[in-house]
Amino acid sequence: MESQIFIRTASHEDWSKLGPLKLQSSLGWGDHIDELLALPEARYVPAAHVPFVIVAELAGEIVGFATVLSGENALQAELEDLFVAPNVWRRGVGAQLLAEAERRAVALGAHALHVIASERARAFYEASGFRMIGMVATDFAPAPEMHKDLCRFSSR
Known part of the structure; x- marks a missing residue:
């Protein structure tokens, strides 16, 4: 039987594991x-991001994390990070982290979530309701700039 994924806010003790x-x-x-x-x-x-980091644990081990920050526009939050250990890819860790990131963005007062994704992650974000709004230059290659309207969460 597979262990359950547990999502929680990161602690400062987790910081050394995130990098x-x-x-x-x-x-x-x-x-x-x-x-x-x-x-x-x-x-x-950055250690200053830790209070904004959500971690995913599986069998007591951190297997993924996401960082949600207030955006430059107060109505838009930024998904700064979403990383999952390759050995647990395609097991729902990223989807659960993203769902919690969306809830946290709404709690920050955001109506939308913005992310600069890798081209490989583009299909994941599109399947999760993000739409591409452009391409941006990154250190390695052009990357999709994506946006998701979160208004459906704010009425709860």
Whole structure:
């Protein structure tokens, strides 16, 4: 029987685990390996973000995390991070983290959630109701800029 995924707010004790998980997830596709290994941001989550980080645990181990920040526009929140350990990809961890990120964005007063996704993650976000609004330059390649209207959550 498979363990249940537990979603919670990160603690400062979790901080040291987030950077390595971010790098592991980023390397999981096998793209841009040398560039990722050379980029300090690929293995780092600012400590100041920890209060805004949601972690997913499976069998007591952190297997994913998402960061939701207030956006430049008060009505839009930013999904800064969503990373899942490759060994649990396609088991619902990302979907549960995204659902909680959406709830947290609404709690911040946002009516929409914005994300700069990798091209590989684009289908995941589209299946979750995001729409592409453009492309932006990143360190490695152009990436989809995506938006999701959260108004349906705010009436609850």
